[in-house]
Amino acid sequence: MPADELSRTPYRGRFAPSPTGPLHFGSLVAAVGSYLDARAHNGEWLVRIEDIDPPREVSGAADDILRTLDAFGLEWDGSVVYQSLRSEHYTSALDRLRRYGYLYGCACTRREIADSTLKHGTAGVYPGTCRNGILPGRTPRSLRVRVEPGSTGLNDRLQGSTRQSLSEEVGDFIVLRADSLIAYQLAVVVDDAEQEMTHIVRGVDLLESTPRQIYLQQLLELPTPAYLHLPVAVTSTGDKLSKQTCARPIGRDRRTAVLLDVLRFLHQELPDSPGDARIDELRDWAIEHWDVSNIPAHRALPSPLGYSGAEARP
Ligand code: GLU
Numbered sequence: 533m534p535a536d537e538l539s540r541t542p543y544r545g546r547f548a549p550s551p552t553g554p555l556h557f558g559s560l561v562a563a564v565g566s567y568l569d570a571r572a573h574n575g576e577w578l579v580r581i582e583d584i585d586p587p588r589e590v591s592g593a594a595d596d597i598l599r600t601l602d603a604f605g606l607e608w609d610g611s612v613v614y615q616s617l618r619s620e621h622y623t624s625a626l627d628r629l630r631r632y633g634y635l636y637g638c639a640c641t642r643r644e645i646a647d648s649t650l651k652h653g654t655a656g657v658y659p660g661t662c663r664n665g666i667l668p669g670r671t672p673r674s675l676r677v678r679v680e681p682g683s684t685g686l687n688d689r690l691q692g693s694t695r696q697s698l699s700e701e702v703g704d705f706i707v708l709r710a711d712s713l714i715a716y717q718l719a720v721v722v723d724d725a726e727q728e729m730t731h732i733v734r735g736v737d738l739l740e741s742t743p744r745q746i747y748l749q750q751l752l753e754l755p756t757p758a759y760l761h762l763p764v765a766v767t768s769t770g771d772k773l774s775k776q777t778c779a780r781p782i783g784r785d786r787r788t789a790v791l792l793d794v795l796r797f798l799h800q801e802l803p804d805s806p807g808d809a810r811i812d813e814l815r816d817w818a819i820e821h822w823d824v825s826n827i828p829a830h831r832a833l834p835s836p837l838g839y840s841g842a843e844a845r846p
Pocket of ligand 1: 547548549550582720734738
């Protein structure tokens with residue numbers, strides 16, 4: 533049991549996969565890390581399927597992910613929550629932001645933003661074109677939230693202090709997309725608050741989104757949970773393991789060997805004869821010996837061999 537101060541506070545954590553494909557080594561690390569941290573703190577651990585982006589969804593992926601979690605002994609509390617069934621909660625958060633004066637309609641296309649930011653050398657930062665109203669003859673495509681000057685930061689349990697100036701590094705950001713879908717940033721904030729999450733453990737690739745999420749929490753007067761961003765698994769060429777880099781799906785065989793690879797990846801202590809353990813025994817050992825201070829505070833760590841389609845199987 534970790535000796536940090538978190539073991540005395542109530543704990544509710546979650547794993548929130550987008551059903552864009554089966555779990556791969558990188559997403560399993562986030563699942564296992566969030567699970568072990570929750571259970572080591574005697575906390576609850578919930579699963580939320582983030583299926584609000586149908587164009588990216590792969591049919592059958594949500595069920596496949598749940599079956600894999602189950603096969604690894606990662607038992608969740610309560611029922612699985614599906615974001616696709618929660619649109620009225622997101623709409624009411626949009627209404628609140630609108631009432632507070634933080635929302636505005638934006639008519640810009642991606643191309644227009646890219647052209648304008650290229651000219652000014654500020655790629656990736658929305659230039660505020662529609663902030664004071666859209667030009668006559670244009671129609672709003674998306675909704676953006678106004679950001680204020682100043683910095684938004686967090687003290688990540690692993691990565692330490694991170695600060696971002698949203699106005700200089702991001703600009704006013706989208707909460708309702710041009711295809712009328714709710715943006716991830718808003719949905720995740722609404723759900724983490726309504727599900728009363730106290731601790732978020734996820735991959736460091738989401739760290740740059742966290743200041744936006746904290747900003748939305750502040751606007752909507754919601755609590756900010758504690759964050760821990762785990763290193764992401766990268767291929768030998770330094771690319772994040774993902775569907776795009778042909779990460780191999782985690783099967784439901786060789787589970788003990790795979791869980792051992794996850795524990796080694798997170799620099800956790802291993803039992804003496806790990807190969808002999810059943811999956812539930814290894815899981816319980818891992819809960820008992822979970823120690824965040826062993827995890828390297830890195831953004832990326834090499835994936836063990838065998839999990840990327842770009843390499844031969846060991
Ligand atoms: N659904 C997001 C993903 O699969 C993760 C969201 C989160 O953990 O905040 O990348």
